Amino acid sequence: MVCTRFQSDGMKLLDGEMTGEEKTLYEDHIRECEDCRRELEDLGLLVEWTNQLRLKLPDDSFWEAYWDGFYRKAERGTGFILLMAGIAGLCLFAIAKAVTSPGFLTFTGITITVALAGLLVVFISVARERYHERKYDPYRKVKR
Ligand SMILES: [Zn+2]
Numbered sequence: 001m002v003c004t005r006f007q008s009d010g011m012k013l014l015d016g017e018m019t020g021e022e023k024t025l026y027e028d029h030i031r032e033c034e035d036c037r038r039e040l041e042d043l044g045l046l047v048e049w050t051n052q053l054r055l056k057l058p059d060d061s062f063w064e065a066y067w068d069g070f071y072r073k074a075e076r077g078t079g080f081i082l083l084m085a086g087i088a089g090l091c092l093f094a095i096a097k098a099v100t101s102p103g104f105l106t107f108t109g110i111t112i113t114v115a116l117a118g119l120l121v122v123f124i125s126v127a128r129e130r131y132h133e134r135k136y137d138p139y140r141k142v143k144r
Contacts, residue, residue: 003033006039014040087118090118
């Protein structure tokens with residue numbers, strides 16, 4: 001005959017839901033019952049694994065840092081797209097101007113102006129990004 005006490009009492013014991021007296025009684029039984037002993041060993045391992053998994057789950061600060069990094073990346077991505085769109089717009093403008101311009105010299109002048117303006121935008125953007133990054137870097141205060 002197979003003992004099935006581990007299904008009810010065993011789980012209670014592992015979950016820490018037994019009173020002192022219940023625990024003592026069941027522990028006495030475990031010593032004499034091979035079924036309970038074997039099953040509890042298996043269940044115990046399972047509970048141990050579950051606890052270990054729970055410990056490995058990331059805590060709130062991990063997610064905060066993760067989302068913070070995500071937003072910063074998204075922000076930078078948006079800035080980059082806007083910058084690219086701006087440069088593309090300037091290029092289109094210059095091309096349109098060049099097409100309608102009467103002379104090559106005017107085209108060169110506009111192109112150089114646009115290129116300089118683009119460079120200026122890039123430098124301002126990079127400078128602002130660096131400043132922003134340093135100001136809000138969540139890892140700055142974390143010692144590693
Ligand atoms: Zn038993």
